[in-house]
Amino acid sequence: MSPAFIVIAIVTLFAAAAAMSLRNLVHCALSLVVALAGLAALYLALDAQFVGFVQILVYVGAVAILIVFAVLLTRSDTTPNQTVLSPGWGIGIAISAVVFATLGWATLNSPGLPKEMLQAPETTVKNIGDLLMTRYVLPLEVIGLLLTAALIGAVIIAMKEGPQKANSEEQQLKAEKPSSPPLQGGAR
Amino acid sequence: MTPLQGCLLVSSLLFAIGLAGAVTRRNAILALVGIELMLNAANLNFIAFWRYGAHPEALSGMMIVIFSIAIAAAEAAVGLALIIAIYRHYRTTNLDQMKDLKG
Numbered sequence: 001m002s003p004a005f006i007v008i009a010i011v012t013l014f015a016a017a018a019a020m021s022l023r024n025l026v027h028c029a030l031s032l033v034v035a036l037a038g039l040a041a042l043y044l045a046l047d048a049q050f051v052g053f054v055q056i057l058v059y060v061g062a063v064a065i066l067i068v069f070a071v072l073l074t075r076s077d078t079t080p081n082q083t084v085l086s087p088g089w090g091i092g093i094a095i096s097a098v099v100f101a102t103l104g105w106a107t108l109n110s111p112g113l114p115k116e117m118l119q120a121p122e123t124t125v126k127n128i129g130d131l132l133m134t135r136y137v138l139p140l141e142v143i144g145l146l147l148t149a150a151l152i153g154a155v156i157i158a159m160k161e162g163p164q165k166a167n168s169e170e171q172q173l174k175a176e177k178p179s180s181p182p183l184q185g186g187a188r
Numbered sequence: 189m190t191p192l193q194g195c196l197l198v199s200s201l202l203f204a205i206g207l208a209g210a211v212t213r214r215n216a217i218l219a220l221v222g223i224e225l226m227l228n229a230a231n232l233n234f235i236a237f238w239r240y241g242a243h244p245e246a247l248s249g250m251m252i253v254i255f256s257i258a259i260a261a262a263e264a265a266v267g268l269a270l271i272i273a274i275y276r277h278y279r280t281t282n283l284d285q286m287k288d289l290k291g
Contacts, residue, residue: 001194009198016202016225020209025217032221039202039228046195046239051231051253058257063224063264070217070268074275085212086284092211100204107196108189114240115190121245128247128254136251143258150262154269160276 005045012038023084025071033064047120050128195236203229216274216281220267227260 015034022028036059043052086092132140189197203226210222231253238249275281 001189001191005191005194009194013198013201013205016205019221019225020205020213020218025215028218028221032224035225036228039232042195042198042232043235046235048235048239048250048253051235051250051257054254054257055231058261059224059228063261066264066268067217067221070271073272074217074281084214086214089212093208095211096204096208099207100200103200103203104197107193107200113190113192114242115192117191117240118242118244121247123247123250128250131247131251136255139251139255143255147258147262150266154265157266158269158272 002045005042008038008041008045012042021084026068029064029068029071032067033060036060036064048123050123050125192236192240195240196233199229199232199236202226202232214282214284216271216283216286217268219283220264220271223267224260224264227256227263231256 012035015031015038018031019028019035022031036055040052040055040060043049043055206222206225206229208222209225210219213219213222234249234253234256238244238247238253241249271281274286278286280286
């Protein structure tokens with residue numbers, strides 16, 4: 001393992017731990033950005049350039065901004081003295097430690113894992129585009145449909161109040177219309 | 189320890205950190221961040237196995253990671269929209285205070 005890989009991995013893991021343990025939500029979001037950028041660097045170290053840049057574009061660019069916006073939109077002025085962790089956090093930590101121990105044991109003890117890197121394959125954008133348009137064209141279409149549905153759904157869920165308020169606004173408009181002055185007069 | 193095992197250990201530690209955060213944090217946004225970290229750990233596994241595997245020229249691991257990133261982005265958008273809608277209802281993002289299914 002190259003020293004660069006080890007350094008990037010340590011930075012990524014520390015940033016991820018900070019994102020999960022800091023008190024201030026904005027600090028958590030910023031450490032998450034560092035962790036995701038570190039993951040992109042790991043992808044670059046593993047010769048997956050396209051995925052690394054997609055990671056930066058999608059996660060560091062979009063998802064991090066989305067999380068910061070959610071933090072800002074849901075900022076509550078309730079007691080800051082509340083504990084950050086939910087009750088029974090010891091069990092959660094224990095479960096994740098057991099999961100890590102199991103995964104690590106399985107990783108270190110499984111025979112037949114490949115030892116050395118093969119020659120780096122040619123991963124140009126042209127190759128990836130060719131594959132996306134030939135062998136993976138059906139998943140690509142499904143992903144497009146899923147993204148459209150998810151984004152429309154997200155907008156509808158987060159829309160203010162829902163249909164009742166829109167109806168009441170329409171009714172208000174209808175009620176106001178007779179009494180209001182003609183439009184051109186109002187515009188002046 | 190071979191390089192592949194190093195990658196797998198990093199990704200399993202990342203998964204454990206994400207799992208611990210998703211289970212223990214009170215804030216709904218941070219639970220979602222933990223889920224994102226777990227998804228990213230899985231992506232790192234895919235890339236590592238693709239790079240050290242027998243046929244890297246088939247690009248299959250890379251394709252799965254690209255699709256998985258797209259799905260994770262959709263999941264983050266819908267999850268944060270849900271959190272904002274719930275916050276508008278309960279005025280809190282504390283998971284322990286969201287007790288009712290029907291508000």
